[in-house]
Amino acid sequence: MARPSAQLRLGAFFNPTGHHVASWRHPQSQADAGINFKHYVEIAQTAERGKFDMIFLADNIGVREAHIEALSRSAQYIANFEPITLISALAAVTERIGLTCTASTSYNEPFHVARKFASLDHISGGRAGWNLVTSGQAVEARNFGRDHHFGHAERYQRANEFAEIVVALWDSWDDDAFPRDKESGRFFDPAKMHYLNHVGQHFKVKGPLNIPRPPQGRPVIVQAGTSDDGMDVAARFAEVIFSANLTMDTCQKYFKEVKTRAQDKFGRHPEHLKVMPGLSPYVGRTEEEAKEKYDYQNSLMHPIVAREILSTVLGGVDLTPYNFDGPLPDNLPMSNGSQSTFKYVTELAKKDKLTMRQIAQVVAGARAKLVMVGTPKQLADQMEQWYVEEAADGFNIMPPYLPGALNDFVELVIPELQRRGLFRTEYTGRTLREHLGLPRPSSRYAQRTNEAAE
Numbered sequence: 001m002a003r004p005s006a007q008l009r010l011g012a013f014f015n016p017t018g019h020h021v022a023s024w025r026h027p028q029s030q031a032d033a034g035i036n037f038k039h040y041v042e043i044a045q046t047a048e049r050g051k052f053d054m055i056f057l058a059d060n061i062g063v064r065e066a067h068i069e070a071l072s073r074s075a076q077y078i079a080n081f082e083p084i085t086l087i088s089a090l091a092a093v094t095e096r097i098g099l100t101c102t103a104s105t106s107y108n109e110p111f112h113v114a115r116k117f118a119s120l121d122h123i124s125g126g127r128a129g130w131n132l133v134t135s136g137q138a139v140e141a142r143n144f145g146r147d148h149h150f151g152h153a154e155r156y157q158r159a160n161e162f163a164e165i166v167v168a169l170w171d172s173w174d175d176d177a178f179p180r181d182k183e184s185g186r187f188f189d190p191a192k193m194h195y196l197n198h199v200g201q202h203f204k205v206k207g208p209l210n211i212p213r214p215p216q217g218r219p220v221i222v223q224a225g226t227s228d229d230g231m232d233v234a235a236r237f238a239e240v241i242f243s244a245n246l247t248m249d250t251c252q253k254y255f256k257e258v259k260t261r262a263q264d265k266f267g268r269h270p271e272h273l274k275v276m277p278g279l280s281p282y283v284g285r286t287e288e289e290a291k292e293k294y295d296y297q298n299s300l301m302h303p304i305v306a307r308e309i310l311s312t313v314l315g316g317v318d319l320t321p322y323n324f325d326g327p328l329p330d331n332l333p334m335s336n337g338s339q340s341t342f343k344y345v346t347e348l349a350k351k352d353k354l355t356m357r358q359i360a361q362v363v364a365g366a367r368a369k370l371v372m373v374g375t376p377k378q379l380a381d382q383m384e385q386w387y388v389e390e391a392a393d394g395f396n397i398m399p400p401y402l403p404g405a406l407n408d409f410v411e412l413v414i415p416e417l418q419r420r421g422l423f424r425t426e427y428t429g430r431t432l433r434e435h436l437g438l439p440r441p442s443s444r445y446a447q448r449t450n451e452a453a454e
């Protein structure tokens with residue numbers, strides 16, 4: 001069945017120098033990008049010129065633990081700005097593009113997160129989005145008074161309660177709660193202020209939030225859960241879902257499953273969840289040029305880094321005993337990490353008879369996210385197919401190096417998508433919700449008042 005046209009959603013997912021682990025070594029990269037605000041202004045404005053729905057910034061709250069020889073050759077989450085601070089500053093130098101970033105439900109209080117994203121929504125005139133993560137690394141726990149991270153199930157229980165509170169706190173004030181009437185001397189209307197008085201298993205929050213209801217009613221919630229518990233949070237709360245599926249077939253299944261779950265279990269409209277797989281594009285005016293860019297970026301990767309990434313992607317398997325220029329061993333233990341990624345990588349290695357070094361280059365480029373290498377037409381063909389065949393509502397574009405790969409995408413692929421009527425040529429809305437075609441939720445208190453009046 002044909003899907004409505006002109007509805008492809010695009011996020012610009014920025015890692016400081018790009019998503020490729022060796023992007024910081026690219027001759028045109030800004031090696032200090034993580035703390036270079038001018039660089040972020042440039043790429044944010046480029047994404048806005050390309051009419052992207054939103055910018056997205058991920059976050060880890062700590063320097064990961066890895067072999068120091070590999071770690072010291074990588075720039076990922078090691079020397080960069082805190083994302084809410086950065087994206088709030090970007091609000092001042094952009095006008096229309098959505099501004100989404102990560103905050104952890106394991107190492108924040110819900111009040112903090114509700115307040116910061118409500119502030120961002122006011123500062124940006126309704127362009128804020130919160131990427132809800134539970135954090136995944138033990139090292140993060142140790143920065144927040146804990147020796148161990150919460151177990152997977154526990155952290156998703158916390159995440160559910162956390163998100164319930166955040167969403168409720170955003171409704172602390174009715175939309176028209178602040179007359180600020182200088183004549184009468186009434187700043188706010190007491191009938192329009194709501195205490196939350198939440199007492200739950202993990203949190204106790206009285207409320208109200210000390211900032212008025214956000215312009216979007218609620219900032220957009222983004223999530224990327226893949227486990228059963230993670231998908232439940234997505235189906236219940238998320239309006240944008242970043243999937244990490246590497247093939248169209250697995251993404252189609254994910255797309256269907258998460259939307260069906262949202263509808264059947266949580267009574268939500270499936271169109272109100274936008275599934276956006278991560279996509280790392282290498283674009284050239286010819287296929288050869290694109291391939292050259294891909295090969296060149298991969299050639300910058302140090303073998304020690306390549307081996308570490310392959311080991312991480314395979315769930316922490318120790319690869320040091322094996323010859324890196326030989327095949328991936330047959331008898332690797334099934335990983336405790338992502339089983340679908342493990343399967344994809346091991347099958348690809350076998351099918352294409354790749355050495356460990358070659359397979360490491362395939363997965364390290366985008367840290368096991370989807371990579372497309374080709375001409376604008378070839379990329380647009382694939383993106384269109386994923387969209388039409390219901391594997392994606394859009395894509396979270398992960399430029400492998402910056403600013404070059406973003407510039408290529410904006411100059412070459414976006415016009416091709418626009419020519420096909422698959423992407424906007426101008427912003428028609430002001431808020432992130434409007435860009436994404438999501439309704440503005442009414443306050444839970446307004447809903448109750450309306451129900452009582454009927």
Ligand SMILES: Cc1cc2nc3c(=O)[nH]c(=O)nc-3n(C[C@H](O)[C@H](O)[C@H](O)COP(=O)(O)O)c2cc1C
Nearest residue numbers: 058059102133135136224225226227230242244278
């Ligand atoms: C595109 C994308 C972006 C992500 N961003 C972050 C992030 O910024 N911080 C983080 O701790 N986890 C991040 N994650 C990890 C997810 O939140 C989630 O933990 C992961 O997909 C595994 O799913 P599960 O938690 O359901 O097992 C991201 C995942 C994807 C696919």
